[in-house]
Amino acid sequence: MAKKPRIKVPKTAKSGETILIKTLMSHKMETGVRKNKKTGKLIPRKIINKFVCKFNGKEVMSADLHPAVAANPYFAFYAKATESGTFDFEWIEDGGKTITASGDIVVT
């Protein structure tokens, strides 16, 4: 069964307020240096190499990930609430596959 990413965006916020956004992605983060114990062959690298967070289509935060990052990468960051809208999260895996999630916020 595919595990889903967990995201936490506050449902409401006051205008100008600093909000904390948390994301937890379920991923094995295969480094590419491990060997298959039986065959001795390298297990190909498969990690999430990029994480992007957009607010109403505009990028607010992004990160490049490398093989030393542990499994199930967790990101927490702050943003300033200015208007209501949607946070779109995107995790890009080696090979180009993307996993997305989104969270809405109402700013009063």
Place this chain on the structure above:
Amino acid sequence: MNFINNITRVTSLLGIASLLLAYTTNVSHSGSNPNPQGVNKMKSGYHWATAPTREMQDDDFSNPAFLWVDIGSEQWTTKDGEAGKSCASCHSGVETMKGVAATYPKYSAEDGKLRAVQHQINNCRTQQMKAKPWKWESDNMLGVAALVKNQSKGMPIKVKVTGEAQPFYNKGKKSYMLRRGGLDMSCKNCHMDYTDTRIRANILSNGLGNGFPTYRLKWQKIGSLHRRFRGCNKNVRATPFKSGSDVYTNLELFLTAHAMGMEIETPSVRN
């Protein structure tokens, strides 16, 4: 006269030195010991966890074990097997499991032996749902086991070790004390005799199971107590038993009895 004086001086100096020694050892203990229970009482592995690890566990969101708890919640309502039932068909909401896990492993008259939470889940699957049993270390099994145990989080462990469970407790105790493997070591040697001391870079804990299934940073995923047993057995160069075997279930009861009254932390985060 002078000679006697000197002796008294030496002894008093010795006395001060031993006092100082006692003082410093006490300080070093209390420094790493926010638990007021003292060093001789059983403590959860949380006590020895580093601050960042504790932080991960304290926040249910940053705790990666909850990825598996989410799987568990999904499985709870997923119908499976020929009977077309899910866990929720009999048990309704998972909240009904509150306090249940605190009493496991439990004697089952049907099996004539102990059942861990995982055995009970598989028993439900095969008997009630007519579905295939899950593998012990599968994501689904770990997920549902963690979900069920999580319902009892913060509740004191209360297992039965008398009556029918007594012989199994005794067996568990025996295997805890039994020296095994190339290093000829028992569980007791590390986790009772040398608690609070270092084994290479790690500090030995009481080795209790109150946070299992736990997210272990070394494993980079959640794992069962029996997997941890297997790891310990391999460390002392012994052939591990199978997860879910009687030996490990009996040992689980002994350990759980050790942690009697301690709060359940499932799912915990450990190094």
